[in-house]
Amino acid sequence: MLILLLGGILFYVLFNYIIDRNIRSTLYERRDFAREKLAFSDSLYVFQNFSYHIFSIKRLPKEYPFTVTEQISDTAIFDPLRKEASLYRQLTFTDNLRGQPFQITVRRPLIDDFEILRGIVASLLVLAMVLGLALYFSNRIVSKKLWQPFYITLSTLKDYQLDERIEPQFPKTNVREFNELIEAVTRLIERTRRDYLNLKEYSENTTHEIQTPLAIIQSKLELLQEHDLSIEQLQLVNAANLAVSRLARLKETLLLLVRIKNNQYIDAQPVEVAKLIASRLAYFEELMEMKQIRLSKQLDEQAKLLINLPVAEILVDNLISNAIKYNIPGGELTLELTNTMLRIRNNGKAPTKPTSTFFNRFVKSDSNSRSLGLGLSIVKAICETNQLSVEYHYQDNYHQISIYFPGQ
Known part of the structure; x- marks a missing residue:
């Protein structure tokens, strides 16, 4: 665009220079033509009646103090066809021909600077659009072919698994x-x-x-x-x-x-999360009865998650087990499932450490607990390998873990 702008300015200056030189050359040619004709006859007087906007001839008195002069100037002459004034450049000179002094004016129409500028700007805009489209499509075609080995390599790397015994095959290229x-x-x-x-x-x-x-x-x-x-x-x-x-x-x-x-559980399938939660809760009924935990749940039966089934069972087991283990006797356990997230809330003591650290290995809220401190680490690892996001908050005597499904 900068080159086009500078080129447009240069073109405008050059165009004006060429037009000005051409007009001057034409005026001098018409001057010589008028002198040649008037040197032999007065026929140009007849021609003047039909081309007054090009020729203007005036006899001067013989006693007129004659000196040969030339002057170039611009003037406006009314055009009856266009019904508006048009710009002309004229050359006015005096000469003594056949013993008679004459004042002769030859003219040539001018192009308005605004018209020139508007034409150049319009041409540059069209040129810029054509050039831009040409560059865009040619760049897409060239880039598609040129970058094809790169995208094939990238795709191969995305699909490659370290435990595969087949070596990845990369494309051959001249780049x-x-x-x-x-x-x-x-x-x-x-x-x-x-x-x-x-x-x-x-x-x-x-x-x-x-x-x-x-x-x-x-x-x-x-x-x-x-x-x-x-x-x-x-x-x-x-x-x-x-x-x-x-x-x-x-x-x-x-x-x-x-x-x-290591993402060794890669056989993903659509899992009905509500049915999975219901089946896993059956394993914890006795434990909840022993601690007299009140269970409340709101499960969307349509909610599905694309995940390996054994991994999904491990995820749900760890969440429910953690909510029961750190719950207080007679506490509450709430399960909420929608098509965008799974949330588990339970009563419990206030954590002595930031909740974000509980996803690290061997971190426990109670140092005297027999827990290994790996339950939430497993939950975090499962979420990371399955494009799930997990959050842990403690507020108003409730521990809350929220898992958001992909794209949410």
Whole structure:
């Protein structure tokens, strides 16, 4: 646009210069033509009657103090056809022809500067529009072809899973920058996949190897309990048994958290959330009766969520379990489900830490609790891998966790 603007100004100046030079050249030609004709006859007087706006000839008295002069000026002459005054540039000169002094005026019509400017502006606007459209469509065509390897590479990266044994196939291209990008991405994937497989193998081996000694320890502790032990010895055995059970649960929970974060549960399907909640609540009926918790629910039967079913069960179980575990005896548990969100509210003590920290691993509101502090970490991991957003608030003696579905 800047080039067009500067070009328009230059074109206006150049156009005016060319027109002015052309008009002057025409006026001088007509001057020479008039001198040539008047040198032989007075025929131009007849022609003047039909072209007064081009020629104007006047005889001067012979005693007129004659000097050869020339003057160029602009004038306006009424045009009877257009019924308006038109601009002319005229050359007025005096000459002595055949012993008779004459005053001769030759004219040529001018183009109004405003008309020139308006024509140039209109031409530039049309040119800008045509140029803009041409650039837009040509850029789209060229860019679509030029950037095709980039978008194919991007799509391949989005669909690639680290646990796949098939190496990603990237397109071949003549663009040096894209080739460098593909080489760098390929090296990064190789390093990441190697580290991932090593870590996965280590986790699986560790999990498998820990399982056997845990089972042996538990069986030995059970055998010890069959012997006649003192109260102090029984307390020690019970404490060891609780520690072993905690370690076993910790192993399983951490393994589950790693699998969720590695997005190993990818078989998503439409889940009817209301039916899922109703089925999972049945597992917690006795626990709610023991704590005399009042249950109230408002469930939209049409609400659906695209998620892996086992993962959805883990999510709901953790939310309900957390709401019961940290509820007060005789407290209230409220479940609200719409097509945009799931909200769980329960009574409970005021948290001693910011609620946002409860999504971190091993963070508990009560340090004396036997909980592992991983329930909300699992909830957060499930939400992140399924494009859900989760919020935790405490207000008016109520803990409230809200999960918003994708696109909401």
